[in-house]
Amino acid sequence: MVDEQALLRGLKRRSLALVGVPKWYWGRTLESIPTENPSVAEMRRALTKYLEARQWTTGKGLYIFGDSECYKTYGVCALAQAIIHASLETSVRFVRWFELLDLAGRKEDDHAYWVMETLRGCDVLIVDDVGSEPVTAREQAYVQRTLFRLVDQRGSDVKATIYTSNFDLDHLSALLDAVRAMDEGDEEMARPIPKIANRIRRTCAEIGVWEVRP
């Protein structure tokens, strides 16, 4: 006989693995974010408001930045699970920055292309730890263009993107959109590189979290 509860638990785990939520954050809730730090408490309130107002349905995203260990990843993972719980038909994906960089740099790789398509197309995309790794000089323009296309298309399709980062958007802009020396003989790279951070700013509310308030 099938144990329905065990089956449901298994399905739940499987779906969280497919969404990409890292295991340590499975089952975390917004309510379980500790509130001793006022800055973290404020982030928790903002995430709760986002959830209650179903703001992802309007394409509005969040850019959560600040110190490490301030429950940023915890918060967005709890939010992802709460969104799935609130609306099963909403497709949610979680990707770490370094995975995204890797995917964005894999030219003519069908698997990478397919994964990027699912990230472009899902209703809510969470990108964790943006800027934690630099875009390396090699292939920089190609990676920047692929990332810009992801951010830009999601914006025009009114699909919400939620970011966490240790950098505010000005710093991120300096990291991602830095003027790049043109690689010789590459026509594609000769075109100006669009500003990724500007697009993020246009679609996201910014939330800062600090260990000690500055």
Ligand SMILES: Nc1ncnc2c1ncn2[C@@H]1O[C@H](COP(=O)(O)OP(=O)(O)O)[C@@H](O)[C@H]1O
């Ligand atoms: N795998 C883990 N094992 C134990 N504690 C963890 C783990 N991942 C995160 N934590 C703890 O959870 C809290 C929140 O972490 P996290 O949300 O990852 O911080 P941030 O993303 O802001 O750097 C921190 O106190 C951190 O030490």
Ligand SMILES: [Mg+2]
């Ligand atoms: Mg984190």
